Amino acid sequence: MRLTPDQLIYWEIGVFKLNATIVFTWAIMLVLVVGSILITRRLTAEHKRSRWQNFLEIIVTGIEKQIGEVGLRNAKNYLPFLGTLFLFVATASLFTIIPGYEPPTGSLSTTAALALSVLIAVPMFGIQDQGLRGYLKSYIEPTVIMLPFNIISEVSRTLALAVRLFGNMMSGAMIIGILLTITPFLFPIVMTLLGLLTGMVQAYIFSILAAVYIAAAVRTKTRKSQLKPT
């Protein structure tokens, strides 16, 4: 049985293999980029707007509000990164309603890449906010003894981020695959429905965890001034 879409190879030349993960990732990128270009080409600020513009505005303002609620002030700064993460993971699991499609997030390579980008983005945002010295100082925050534990936690949470998304997506595809052999007709549809729900929840969790990590890297210095409720 195929565990991941990595093992479904469409085309091969030398060491380069074009597997299903890459193809579906490209397809999602194409849909997202072309779709947003087409929609944002005719933006208006009048009262009469197109449906798609309203749709995009709902998504963007919703993500921005969620980022703000995590505790990141100046949410627009983090919107491109976190919003892209959310939209990619959500679209990847939403497209499972198309027959023959397998979510690229069901491959450990994709989720590891996403988690690595979070691992790199967290220090970048931290340095941007409080400078190199201030950010590095947050590693030895209570005492110097905590330095190895802080580094371990950075690595282990990246691993957990990758494996969590991979396991959820892979288990959804696999349960449907197993059920198809046992009860072929009705039950896999119900599980697909459940998979759509868990896909959305996983997209939310992935981006909100990234936001929480960034907030932890950014906030350390300004914690005292932030005690008032938002």
Place this chain on the structure above:
Amino acid sequence: MDNMTLIAVASIITAGFTTSVGCMMPALGEGKSVSAALTSLAQQPDASATITRTLFVGLAMIESTAIYCFVVSMILIFANPFWNHVTAAAAASN
């Protein structure tokens, strides 16, 4: 029993045991956290956004342990490196 049978038996039993323990314990933990969140939601409906978000993040943390167990048992069943090694050795000796 030869090595091949031993590895097969150990893999299957361990996979089942991993899944059973990995379902039981996170389920208990998630049930506790959800019940606590529901209690606090009933007490303070105004704080529902914060409570729900924290609940989701916490559930994701708890659930990742279950996912680890799931991934380990899937590896044991479908992509077992020891089994692959033994079958490759058996194919080479034949």
